[in-house]
Amino acid sequence: MFERFTEDARDVVTGSAEHSERAGEDSITEEHVLLAMLDQEGTRAAFAFASLGITDRRASVEHALAEARRRGGLSKADEDALAGLGIDVAEIVSKVEEVDGQGALQAGGKPRRWWPGRRPFTAAAKGVLERSLRIAVGRGDRCIGGEHLLLALVARPGVVADVLAEHGATYEAVERAMFGGGGGGGSAKAG
Template sequence: MFERFSESARDVVKGAVAHAERSRADSVTEEHLLLALLDLEGTRSSYGFSVLGVADRRASVLAGLADARRRAGLTKADAEALADIGIDVTEIVSRVEAVHGEGALAGDARPKRWWSGRRPFTRTAKDVLERSLRIALGRGDRHIGDEHLLLALVARPGAVADVLAEHGATYAAVEQAMFGAPGRTA
């Protein structure tokens, strides 16, 4: 599959690994893929982010990701579903943090290891890479570009897609911003 990756898509993967290393994470996550996409300039995904105004609100995106980590990665839909059965996620997070410190559910308290080799990709990050191939094939493209990686990120339900949607970057909006009419490969 990686032989189909364009140079910009390879840059995203390398950038995600670099973000994971800088944060001393044990593995590369879909959040790291998003951060690497946000770092790109002069690509289709950076154009999409610019059109949607996401590029100008990077700090807000980072704050949204931090908030999702603080909730142990629960999406807004997860929190709402739990609220429907009487469980207040905000209250639980507050109580846990009161006892164990801020960010206790984010996993920040565990000691970070230095890796001498490669960091593995999480299952969800691998799913994004695999979905990008399906999206590229579905669009009739022979390569996988950064634009396909971005579409795969917003197509996969989860905290990263939630944060992007809060900033106006839904699948339909991203597709429209990068390609024009849905389904067209401009």
């Protein structure tokens, strides 16, 4: 699959590994993929981020991702479902942090690398890569670019998609920003 990646998509993969390493994590997550995309300039994804105002609100995006990590990686949908059962996630996080300290629910710890210098992708991050292929094929594109990775990120339910949607970057808005009105890849979203 990687042989079909354009240079900007390969840069996203490399950048996501660098973000994972800087964070001291043992694997590459969807969040790292997003952060690597936000680092890029001159790509379709960068254009979409700029036109949707995400570039100017990067600090807000990073803060929202950090808050989600603080909540143990729960997405907005997870939090809403728990609230429907009468469970207040903010209260639980607060009580756990009173006892165990700030960020106690965050995944972390010492990296457990199997191969020096290599970090595996989490199942969710692999899912983004796989979905980007389906999106590219659905659009009739021969290569997988950063634009396909971005569409895959916003199409996949979870924290990253929630944070982007809260900042105005829904699947439809991103597709419109990158490809104009028609898009042609709507059916690839569900895949």
